[in-house]
Amino acid sequence: MKNTIIALLVISTCIACNQSTQTRAGNSTVIDTSTTTIPTDQEIIDAWTYLYGRYLVIQQENIDINKEKVGYNKIKYNPIGSAAFVNPNLDVACLEAWIATDSSHAVILNVPRITGRYYTAQLLDGWGEVITNINEHNYPKHPYGKFALVIKGTNPSIPSDAACINLPAGKIKMLARVELKDSPAKAVKLQKQFTLTVPEGIRIDSPLAIPDFTPGKPIGGEIFDKADMVIASYPDLMPKAPQMKDIVRKVTVYANSGTTARQYIDSVIKAKAIPEFLADAKGFGTQNGGWSVSYAAGHFGNDILARAIINYGGLWANEIKEAIYFVGLTDSNKELLNGSNVYEIKFPAMQLPDSMVNAFWSVTLYSTPDYRVVDNSLKRYGRNNISGMKMNADGSLSIVLAPTMPKNIPQANWLPTPMGKGFALTFRMYAAKPDVLSGNWFPAPIEKK
Known part of the structure; x- marks a missing residue:
């Protein structure tokens, strides 16, 4: 001061x-x-917040291209069930790629025919905003096949049977997901059928070099250099x-x-x-019963803070009509979640999560602050709509979180917690119904027992 x-x-x-x-x-x-x-001080703060949202995307591009050496226009097929990375989603077969094209060339994304399970190919721009989701809901007349990725305002040659998708610039991030459902092997087979057709001669700029920074120590005044x-x-x-x-x-x-x-x-x-x-x-977003959610994810309007925070905590967030995430860091009394306690998430019979999605839902438990799954004897990291949980006598559904299995509950309804350590929950809902998207439905409160 x-x-x-x-x-x-x-x-x-x-x-x-x-x-x-x-x-x-x-x-x-x-x-x-x-x-x-x-x-003014507020202008300095706003300018920093605005730039930081873009810096987080540039940082990830540098990590992927220069450190992990994934390359451009090469799909990375993530193994299912892998928990060796931050905030893993264990309900889907995932793949990702940095896609790069130029004014003279189009890259073709080939999407397999998928029926009877949720899938999407999510395309994002350099600020973390969703460009589109390729799936049967958004492209009912062309839900699979060839998709030509073209920089808006250019006119490269594309196949006659390809749907054209205009991009704001030459680089985008693609993430695709295929629901595992009850047949993971089939999901993996479909995952590998997402491919890219890449012409020769594309001019690709290297990632912009920026100073190092971390989540705990964000970039300072050098952000303006x-x-x-x-x-x-x-x-x-x-x-x-x-x-x-x-x-x-x-x-x-x-x-x-x-x-x-x-x-x-x-x-x-x-x-x-x-x-x-x-x-x-x-404490970002709308909060209720220990859960918080942002309804701005994917398309941020003019909210520079929402965009920067979501890029900071969950880069590549999808638009909520595809996947909405509720994050639980506290119980219903706003006390941080502790693995030594016992908690119950009890959904009333008329408010079951199954009835609130057109696809599927899941809840996953992570350690804090690193957001990795917590190992346990059951190798159980979450619960979902196909976990075989038992309903209560009144038709309600209870998910019980505890370090050891409590008495008088079905084992399928128990989610192990880390004794003596903090943890977080992520409740994912795919293709959620209007009541969820409008804020009329929230996951049941996280109640300490």
């Missing part, structure tokens, strides 16, 4: 004197305010993107005006922007 006050005094003095050049005042640089507009390059690296279709870009440029110009300006911007980010962001990320 003391440094912030000093910085404000220096800036105020600079305004009063209307300096025309940079001069030295002790060890500080006095800013030329005759040509520089000083941003390459602000112009970051903004130019991918078009943003958010309606108020032009306004946000103007604010970013205002802060960037100020940051480049002298040492004191850079120090002040960094102090605002570290004292306000980052702490407020991390606090918001912990």
Whole structure:
């Protein structure tokens, strides 16, 4: 706080004197305010939040391409049941790819014919916004076959039997999922039938180099060092993107005006922007009974905070009409979940999750803060609509969470918890019905027994 006050005094003095050049005042640089507009703290915070959403996507691209060496236009078929990565989804066979094309070429995504189980090929842009989901619901006249991925406004040659999908730029992320249902082997067979047809000669830019940062220590004032390059690296279709870009440029110009300006911007980010962001990320969205949910996922409108938080905590989130995620970090009394306790999630007979989806649902238990599955003797990491759970006498359904199996409950209804450790829950609903999407239905509260 003391440094912030000093910085404000220096800036105020600079305004009063209307300096025309940079001069030295002790060890500080006095800013030329005759040509520089000083941003407000809120503008600095907003500019940081806006850029951070894009930085998180760039960071993941660098990890995938430069560290994991997955390459562009190559599908990675994730093994089913694998829990060796963060926040695994064990209900589907997943595949993913960074797809890159250019103005002269189209990449063809080949989607197999799938019936009787949920599937989707989700395409996302460089800001984490969903472009489209390829499936039978969104493309009823062409639910499978060839899909030509073309940069909007270009006219490369494409097969006559391909559906054309316009992309905002040359790079996108693709994630596809096939429901395991009761036949995982068939799901894997279908998973491997998603393929890419890639022409030769595509020009692909390398990922933009950015400073290192972590979830616990987000990037600070250096986020503005390459602000112009970051903004130019991918078009943003958010309606108020032009306004946000103007604010970013205002802060960037100020940051480049002298040492004191850079120090002040960094102090605002570290004292306000980052702490407020991390606090918001912990209690984000609509909350009820220990669960929280964001209805903005996938398509964020003008909500820069929602986009940044979802990119931070669950990059590549789908639009809610395809998959809506309820996150449980506390019980119904807002106390953090603890693996030593016993909890019950009891769905009334008229509010069963099976009746609230057109596809399927699941609840998965993760460790915190790393969001990995918690090992147990049953190798049981979640429950879903095909787990064989038993109904209560009144038609309700109870899922019981406890470190050891409680008495008088069916084993199928028990989800093991880590003794003495915190944990989190993710309740996924695929193709949820209108009552869920409108907020009229929430998972049953997480009640401590």
